Amino acid sequence: MRNGSAGKHTARRSRGQGRRTVHFELSQPEAREVHLAGTFNEWRPGTVPMDRADNGNWVKDLNLAPGTYEYRFIVDGHWQADPTADHTVLNPYGERNSLLTVPED
Secondary structure: OOOOOOOOOEEEEOOOOOOEEEEEEEEOOOOOOEEEEEHHHOOOOOOOEOEEOOOOEEEEEEEEOOEEEEEEEEEOOEEEOOOOOOOEEEOOOOOEEEEEEEOOO
């Protein structure tokens, strides 16, 4: 998301308690399946599948409340940080999690 957060995301206001629609996108045209996991879904792999776009990118829109979230992509079973994320943090496994900030307004 641009305007104060990380990665190749866009956010727009959505209905319901200040939530925003956040657009995630990953370029992995060779992948067979891609999922999204993070603090917004308690790191449950397989619960947020992404959709393949016509250009070979993988996309997903989520409605998120304002706040800061950590997340990773799961590409064909392999966890990876968002390569376009502006900010990352070290996780307990010695790897990097991507950071996403959803602004109040």
